[in-house]
């Protein structure tokens with residue numbers, strides 16, 4: 001009698017599927033199809049309807065007018081209970097990095113399981129599973145304006161990055177994570193004979209202007225924690241290491257540029273990370289189950305860490321942000337930096353193309369330390385000439401505070417004269433390096449001609465890095481703003497300092 005068992009199994013399966021456990025489109029396809037924008041929309045709306053923990057909001061629209069969704073998880077009302085810590089996780093700024101989105105959608109389902117509910121006693125979470133829906137639909141890195149969104153967080157020319165930055169400015173999350181994929185299959189690596197092979201890599205902030213305490217906790221304690229968390233769950237991991245192959249190009253841990261998702265939020269003294277899973281080799285669905293689950297596990301691990309260390313992280317972030325807002329005028333900001341060696345040798349885990357086995361390779365040219373090459377003293381704020389309307393629009397996109405400026409004996413106004421324009425290497429790119437001479441600006445400053453951006457706000461260090469002409473991360477290094485910098489002329493943005 002074979003049939004009764006089969007009948008019994010079929011009969012009981014539905015009882016095990018609670019209303020809480022709604023399968024993601026990827027799970028429904030048995031991990032064989034990427035989730036389309038329409039499927040994503042229906043899935044998260046269904047979760048929203050079924051759960052009291054989740055509310056879905058639209059935070060903006062892509063170039064092609066697709067919605068960008070924020071999934072807001074809170075056990076009460078989002079951002080109402082100030083004792084909680086706010087976490088922002090966002091994925092798929094790059095449309096061809098599909099496992100970030102798929103992992104985020106798996107995470108959403110996971111978080112609604114009853115056993116995960118205690119997380120929300122301490123955490124308010126926003127999950128943005130898909131920042132770049134247009135790129136996702138065509139499986140392309142860039143958005144429909146052909147812009148790389150993860151190089152756009154300073155100039156904010158794209159609707160997708162503006163939506164994300166506005167969301168951040170609204171809630172000032174204490175923790176953030178930007179989820180990507182890396183591709184280990186480049187020709188240079190093939191020639192080298194090895195390639196990267198970690199399921200998940202994680203990087204923290206490295207820009208020198210981010211609070212040293214936050215950098216230390218995130219680069220040391222968090223990385224240790226998450227690598228163990230992933231390994232306990234059978235996912236391999238390594239620290240985020242762009243560059244290479246060894247002997248061809250030096251290996252570092254990160255960019256210190258503030259135009260990406262991690263550093264643009266990190267520079268506001270946020271506990272901020274990038275997580276990268278491995279791309280599929282021949283197409284974006286290859287090994288998709290393992291890739292999506294790896295990404296999901298990394299994100300879940302971040303929440304587990306934040307849950308355990310909520311008070312520590314909140315204290316660090318609040319203290320470091322107070323410093324930005326209160327205006328410690330004597331502070332300096334590093335505007336030019338480089339990656340340097342510290343004598344350490346990196347042992348990197350790579351997959352050998354010859355043997356097909358994982359191997360450990362010694363990296364000699366390993367530059368884990370970021371060193372400042374040029375500092376400026378932080379001013380009280382900047383006077384922006386109104387005739388450069390693009391600067392006013394930029395300030396508004398960043399929700400920067402503007403204030404009327406009253407000239408008084410307490411302040412001195414400085415102007416740069418550009419005495420020559422050299423160039424400087426920035427992580428392999430060449431950017432402008434002006435020679436500047438500081439002069440006192442003695443003309444009257446009227447409200448009609450200038451508006452004032454105080455440096456006493458959360459984006460304080462971002463403002464300095466954007467507006468200083470010598471900043472290798474500054475606006476003048478972008479073609480839309482390059483006209484502000486002219487050889488043998490004065491620089492139009494003025495510095496206000498305390499006498």
Ligand SMILES: [Zn+2]
Nearest residue numbers: 094097180181
């Ligand atoms: Zn990416």
